[in-house]
Amino acid sequence: QSDLKTTLKAVIPERLQLYSHVKKDLSSHQIGTQTVGSVIGGMRGSRALLWESSSVDPNKGVTFHGLTIEECQAALPKSKHESTDPKSEMLPESMFWFLLTGKLPTQSQINTFSSELAHKGDLPEYVVKSLDNLPKTLHPMTQLSIGISMMNNESVFAKAYAKGIPKTDAWEYVLDDVINLIAKLPALVGKIYSNTYYSGKNLGTINMDKDWSYNMASSMGFTLDDSVNIKDLSKSQSNDFVNLVRLYCALHGDHEGGNVSAHATHLVGSSLSDPFLSYSAGVQGLAGPLHGLAAQEVVRFILEMKNAIGGDINHKVKIEEYLWSLLNSNRVIPGYGHGVLRKADPRFTAMIRFGDNRAEEFSKDDNLQLVKNLSAIAPSVLTEHGKTKNPYPNVDSSSGVLFYHYGLQETLFLTVIFGASRALGPLSQLVWDRVYGLPIERPTSVSLKKLAGL
Numbered sequence: 025q026s027d028l029k030t031t032l033k034a035v036i037p038e039r040l041q042l043y044s045h046v047k048k049d050l051s052s053h054q055i056g057t058q059t060v061g062s063v064i065g066g067m068r069g070s071r072a073l074l075w076e077s078s079s080v081d082p083n084k085g086v087t088f089h090g091l092t093i094e095e096c097q098a099a100l101p102k103s104k105h106e107s108t109d110p111k112s113e114m115l116p117e118s119m120f121w122f123l124l125t126g127k128l129p130t131q132s133q134i135n136t137f138s139s140e141l142a143h144k145g146d147l148p149e150y151v152v153k154s155l156d157n158l159p160k161t162l163h164p165m166t167q168l169s170i171g172i173s174m175m176n177n178e179s180v181f182a183k184a185y186a187k188g189i190p191k192t193d194a195w196e197y198v199l200d201d202v203i204n205l206i207a208k209l210p211a212l213v214g215k216i217y218s219n220t221y222y223s224g225k226n227l228g229t230i231n232m233d234k235d236w237s238y239n240m241a242s243s244m245g246f247t248l249d250d251s252v253n254i255k256d257l258s259k260s261q262s263n264d265f266v267n268l269v270r271l272y273c274a275l276h277g278d279h280e281g282g283n284v285s286a287h288a289t290h291l292v293g294s295s296l297s298d299p300f301l302s303y304s305a306g307v308q309g310l311a312g313p314l315h316g317l318a319a320q321e322v323v324r325f326i327l328e329m330k331n332a333i334g335g336d337i338n339h340k341v342k343i344e345e346y347l348w349s350l351l352n353s354n355r356v357i358p359g360y361g362h363g364v365l366r367k368a369d370p371r372f373t374a375m376i377r378f379g380d381n382r383a384e385e386f387s388k389d390d391n392l393q394l395v396k397n398l399s400a401i402a403p404s405v406l407t408e409h410g411k412t413k414n415p416y417p418n419v420d421s422s423s424g425v426l427f428y429h430y431g432l433q434e435t436l437f438l439t440v441i442f443g444a445s446r447a448l449g450p451l452s453q454l455v456w457d458r459v460y461g462l463p464i465e466r467p468t469s470v471s472l473k474k475l476a477g478l
């Protein structure tokens with residue numbers, strides 16, 4: 025008598041044969057409004073989601089309400105402390121305002137909004153205690169999703185819904201939750217960083233007069249005035265780090281609706297789960313290595329490659345050989361490829377520009393140089409390999425080494441910053457989902473046999 029696994033194993037070959045036939049021979053067949061290829065191919069090419077704030081053109085990359093990255097950098101409000109912070113990047117809270125409303129905020133609106141976020145930025149005591157009790161070995165992304173989902177205890181939407189609210193009012197409660205959730209991210213990120221790597225030591229404070237990114241950097245111990253400066257940064261390096269957080273988080277906040285973190289948030293929210301539960305689902309999707317976890321994978325890969333090629337970062341042949349060794353062992357090249365893009369990601373380019381604008385700081389940074397060299401070499405290797413539809417660098421290719429440069433060298437942690445950033449777009453869409461009163465998502469499924477016409 026065979027056990028469960030043996031029984032399953034016995035039926036797999038026949039099913040796989042049918043799957044290959046359907047994929048190879050029937051992909052272009054229509055089933056309802058979809059092709060068979062789309063049903064079994066991760067819904068590629070299927071325009072099935074309503075998303076207001078950004079869109080992604082395969083060749084041009086992301087635009088936010090029609091504005092390119094450069095246009096956003098020029099138009100969105102920056103730090104209010106211009107005199108002490110002359111190189112300020114656009115603020116993520118400016119991006120959030122723009123994503124949510126479609127209107128460019130004024131400096132004064134953003135000054136007030138930054139202050140509102142800081143004033144709402146403290147973590148509930150039970151969240152702090154619970155995080156303190158988690159094993160130190162728990163992946164930081166797991167801690168992030170736990171922290172966010174626990175705060176559903178604070179949800180004004182869930183409480184109001186339980187009492188009974190008209191559907192047309194739901195968006196206002198959801199907006200309150202969304203603002204509270206985003207406000208608490210800097211302290212949450214800092215807490216997870218400290219618990220995982222600094223034995224829970226208080227690394228910094230939330231400053232009421234500062235913006236969201238400054239407070240995230242501060243709570244992680246990277247600023248001079250409001251934290252313990254565990255990284256021993258100079259004043260200009262500390263300013264750079266804050267600006268890196270600003271730029272990174274503003275740029276990574278939204279990438280239309282079909283990516284896993286955005287889609288998961290939207291899907292879970294469609295059941296009227298509150299924003300905390302909805303976004304914790306998004307964070308769990310972001311924690312996959314084919315999505316946000318690539319941020320950590322890229323840095324590890326760059327460090328390993330540098331080691332394997334004996335530090336010869338300009339040696340084209342050695343780099344090519346290393347890439348082929350990965351591909352031949354059936355591994356992916358992290359930071360390359362994309363589900364939608366067919367050119368280098370403009371967010372990759374913007375992050376590279378961040379380093380180039382600080383040439384003195386980065387002139388001796390081998391990791392960034394290797395990332396740049398790789399972006400000139402990997403596309404031809406991947407093209408020759410012949411599988412990926414997009415052989416160019418994606419969003420995760422360059423950002424990790426920039427953070428690494430300033431001392432954020434705990435690679436497992438990088439996706440947490442991505443997780444804080446990605447709250448902006450999906451949560452602004454969640455507000456609109458409730459404004460429109462969108463229904464629960466409920467597509468229908470179909471069996472392989474049915475697809476095969478059996």
Ligand code: FAM
Pocket residue numbers: 283313314315316317318351355356357358359360361362363364411412413414418419420
């Ligand atoms: N290295 C090697 N092979 C790759 C590859 C890469 N970087 N990118 C794609 N391929 C392969 C892919 O595995 C697939 O092989 P099989 O047919 O054997 O399954 C084939 O090329 C076709 O894939 P595709 O249609 O070009 O890409 P997908 O839309 O299926 O997947 C990615 C897109 C991003 C998941 C994929 O390119 C990948 O795995 N990249 C490496 C991981 C990565 O950098 N992820 C971060 C993505 C980032 F944008 C984000 O979301 N944060």
